[in-house]
Amino acid sequence: APKVVAGPGADPQCFKPWEASTTHLQWPAKTGPYRVALVNGFVGNTWRIQMIQTAKAYVEKPDIKPLIKDFKVVSTGTDAAAQLGAIEDFINQGFDAIVTIAVSPTGFDRVIRAANRANVVLVPFDNVLDTKEVMQVNEDQLEMGRMHGRWLVENVGKSGALLEVRGIAGNSVDRDRHIGFREVVEAPGTSFKIVEVVGNWDDGAAQKAVADALAVHGKFDGLYVQGGTTGAVRALMDAGHPLVPVSGEAENGFRKLIAEHKDKGLKGLSVGQSPGMVAVAIKAALSALQGHPMPQLISMPIPSESYKTLEAGKNFWPELTDNFFTANAFPACGVDISGIEIMAQTKEDRK
Amino acid sequence: MTDATAPLLELRDVSKSYGGVHALRNVDFAGRAGSIHAVLGENGAGKSTLMKIVSGVIRPDTGEMRLDGRPVAFASPREAVAAGVVCVFQELSLVPDLSVADNICITDPPRRFGLIDRRAQRRVAAALLDRVGCPGLDPRTRVKDLPLAQRQLVEIAKALGRNPRVLVVDEGASALSGAELARVFAVLREVRDGGALVIYISHRMNEIRELADRCSVFRNGRHVETFDAHTRGHDDIIRMMIGREMTGVFPAKPAAPRDYPPAIRVDHLSWDDRLRDIGFTIGKGEIVGLGGLDGQGQRELLLALFGVLRGVEGTVAIDGRPRRIDGPAAAKAPDIAMALIPEDRKTEGLVLAMSVADNIALSSLGGHGGGILIDRARLESDVESMVRSLQIKVGDVNRAVATLSGGNQQKVVLAKWLMTKPRILLLNDPTRGIDVGTKQEIYALLRRLADEGVAILLFSTDLAELIGCCDRVLVLYRGGIARELAGDDITEMNILGSAFDVALTGSPGPARAAGAEVRP
Amino acid sequence: MRAALSRNLGLLLAVGLFAALYGLYSAQHPRGGSAALLVQNSNESFALILAAMAQTVPVLTGGLDLSVGPLMTLVNCLASRVLSGGPVELAFGILACLAAGTLGGLVNGCLVVYGRMQPIIATLATGAVYIGIALFLRPTPGGAVNADLSAMLTYDLAETAAVLGVFDGGQAAWFQPFAPIPVPLLLVLAVLLFVWVPFRGTEMGRGCYAVGSSEGSAYLSGIDVDRSRLAAYTLAGLFAAMAGLYLALQTGTGNADAPQAGAYTLNSIAAVVIGGTSLFGGSGGVVGSLFGALVLRSISFNFRVFDEASWLGALADPLLQPLFEGMVLLIAVSLGAARALRIRNRLQLFG
């Protein structure tokens, strides 16, 4: 089991503690090379596939490859029992580290205990756990919500009608982003009329929900879209609604739209949850295995671009598919696998 | 059987109608304990409806029922059974996926520690099967693996097991013949002698003559008359049933055997171990019968010809050309033009929930002009003319065929295939459960079709039918043709003789051990 | 003997498939056959097994229960609210959970029996309602489940003894041979022995088979059709409740996760079919479904143990795994098709 130690941890540039009070954990050092497993939940979207591809590419990098002797990836679907079973299985198989995107933010006590008993480093990222007992890697979802809120206040003003398109009900990420967002737009001094619809982080669902809201509520002065932003903007355009500031995710499609229409009023902020985070999670796991003290909660920089900073070929790719997630690299961590390297290689490139 | 006893079961002024159809109108019925009471009537006369009321399946619109003089109103068959009224239904009530034993003891099974005692249950079942003359049957066999005749025996055994005070057998022995039937009759007499009322429904007059103590005749939902058996003659009863005089059931056969040009020729036909090296021809305009004990391969032969069976060996030539028929769709194609009237009209012949018109049109869709699209007007008139020519009793052809009586349903099946203008007609026991009047019409129809040049292969469990209708009869035994009879050789003696002659040299069907009566 | 064999062909097929898949997995697993692995495997399979059992009973009557997953989710969320406190409260909590599930099943039964609705659509609708209620109970995942209770029921007998403090805390010498037996395994056996077998042996239980085989015949035979059907759905509710309860014990929390509920429902149907129960009703049983569920689980077990370099290396490719999962499922259910191709009388195809 890891010891709780005093900071600072290793490589604070990359492994930035969440906040000043974040504790640090230290595992007994093991000698490499290590066996590492990635336990994914479901695979039904591009983000996850990009994530898996990034992980596979990352462990092949010359500086990482010698540290890893065995790397396995499984996707367990949406079933919590299956995911817990898979993690326990890798512990039983004697793996040294397991990175995972949790199907559910709770319910991991059992595997955490098993991991600690076997000195296995368990690193949840993206969908993190509501616990302080494991090392986790994430972008600050509350902060992300606040960023969207602040940006809208800047670009819309302190009053008007806002449309908030939420994600999947019951998910903690949805909850945190929502809370962060509301914190800002409901702060004293603002007076927004906010309409809230559910878009499930899905382009089609978001597009339908926005179309409905537009047809019924008429005009909005700004949109905050948790996910499926491309669809939401399409709905805006289809309805002939004037283009207003939209704050949304880091989908390539959204950025393409901003670039194309920013002169017609589509100001946009694109803030992303990055599939590249998996590489940081693996790196953190390796570092912990080597015995370095690590922050319990590692905060990743939130890669954000606005309509002012968009640049084709640098932070969005007009010739690539809409579905692809633009933010993939974390230079501070030496993670330089850009999204296009993973997703844009053609069959020929791979040979 | 004293006349003085008050009736055990009595119905007064009972009426039941379905939509506009009066299935029963102001019917009175009374049956005494210790008698076998036959109920007679044409198809659709209301017999089954009355029995369903008696056994709690349906409730009458008006009228009352008394058992032992006390008024009763059963809400379900369950309540009827509890009161000792047990019915062997025309459409059987066995659960196909359960074993014979499970079926026989389906309500009120023997128990141990509160749970069903399977072993005791098997014992009970075996004893009852023994009693109805089916001792070889393993009670663990699933009902769906049994042929119809055995199912009927199981159903009767099941009814006996419930110690009925009123036992209704609604055409529940229609698939039985010979020794099996005799055994069932004996059992029914035992039941009667035990003081119960047995109500027996059948369209076979000879059975009624042999078994019944009293008879009630129904016509068009009305009670016509009730009388002691043997007080009326056969013709009398028929007249009561159909409301008119009846002459010559079977149409005349062609006087001298003709030389028919062959329509279908079968050589060395074998399938599984059920059909062995069968060869015959049927001429255009000829009616050939299939006889023999039940289950000797007659049904399989018809299915094999129709392309339903897989892996059939041998050759079939139509109009002299060898053909491969791999299913009904191929069989009905114009260059073959074969039709099969299947065994079970409810599951194989008809789509019960669809209308009479849709059913009649089912086999000949696309044959009514209009290219891809159906020509509705033409289809409609074709259907109407079929209904008229077969005299199907139906008010509105858009009514679900399920609402027709058995005989009229059978006519719908016939109509469906006649619409395809078949040149070869295969029939699997087409008159089972059909009243004499309708039977007569069907026989006449078959002869008419033959005269028009249709080749007909008729399987029947009714000997008289084979004798009366067929120009030639093939007697099957264990999947092969045991004997071919023609002309005046087609007699009861000869058919039974050849079925049994061979049978005696081999070992016939289920051995009939001396019936050990176990169940009190 | 042959008749009995052919009647249980489906079951035998499922057992064979399971043996093959699990054998392959165990052989590859470094701790194959160990008690720890057994505990883990039975743990991750338990909820699905119970869900499959729940699905079996309505299927036997010729129906279907699309609310198995939602109902189990509902109970899972309820459990996360009531499974805390002292022994008495815990006992009441467990009873409340089981009662809630049973009630849910009863409601399904009533809709089908008295509402005369087609089971597929009635349970589709109640499924939505149950998920809705679950979301009310647990808007976001969380809650607490008594840790002792969880430890007692989700590990091996040694752990149970330790928690209860019996048999010298599980250290008694005579107890050692039994100590490694996984509790979930015993629970499944107990459910079979004390719930299913008695139910199957009653008139009502046999009535379920009869109703599924031929409702008309069953009615004419004097079977109380309504009561049998009602019992089937109610029992399904009870089984679903057990599944949900166990999920709560295993994860320690409640999670109103609709996709997970959907996955359980679909997998339960797949398990039932693989286990040899006819979807038309009338034949089969929960033992088959148990193995069906195990087959489904063992497919994904194998993804964890194969090396990319080994003879079944393709199993280790994360992007191929979903495809394999589908293929094995298709093959498993098509194996029964050998029957259809062998049938010599085509009329038997229509059952």
Added chain:
Amino acid sequence: MRNPLTALDKPALFAAGSILLILAVGSLYTLSTGGGLTMLSPAYLSQQLQIAAFLGLIAGGLMMVILLGHIDLSIPWTLTAAAMMATSVGGPAAVPVALAVGLAVGVVNGLGVAWLRVPSMIFTLGVNTVLQGLMVLHTGGHAPQSRSTGLMEFLATGHVLGLPMAALVWAAVSGLLVVLLTRTAMGRAVYAIGNRESAAYLSGIPTNRVIVGCFAICGACAALAGCLLAGYSTKAYQGMGNAYLLPGIAAVVIGGTHVLGGRGTYTGTVLGTILIVVLQSVLSVMQMPDAGRQIIYGLVIIAMLFAYGRDTGRAG
């Protein structure tokens, strides 16, 4: 002969009434929040019609297999696979490619169900999983293009004579299906098979071919819906079909089609579709939290079934 297949029967009338009721409730809400009668505006209704077209196409195809007494659970990934293939390899032939994919999947489903006699519920579930696996592979393999073509976008979002093009596509497909069901031998065969397959077979209907045909139609309809959906959001993406399976089934059944086959009218399916779409929309507009939304959705279906969907037991 009265045509029983298209007549406005009780379920259809009930569905129509319920649609009006839901719109009325929605309007009360918008009035109460000071939004006016926006739900009765042509813009809103035409937009609902456009969105209903996606579900309508799916429900129409699904109805064909439900009438047979089968079901197609592979809809979500058939739709997605068709859209993804259309956008990535279709090029100018995107729509035909999608239809080809849909037909191919449908034929595979049909063969499994008709010849192998695997229950459709489970075979199509397996096919769905396989398709998902293939698409995961496809997405991860190289950079598949996902941008829809101009034609797809026009079909999904264009307007002709003020009517949404998607609705016109839906109407055209509906017309074909109605003719197929009511005026062709295949249509009668579908109802016959749904009621009693053995009788249909012995009547000389090529039942296996009809079954394969219906699954193929269902696959093609799902594929067409996939095209439109991709055109609507200008791209194909994983998971785009997830939200359509259960609502599709619900639409068909609410419209009065018997889940076990043999009975049902196309009009009912259309109304059932509109009902579901309008209900989802009104619940979304009323900002009902997800929990309440699920409960109301379920209760509405139950209420509809109570009103008319009660099984009167199988005839015969």
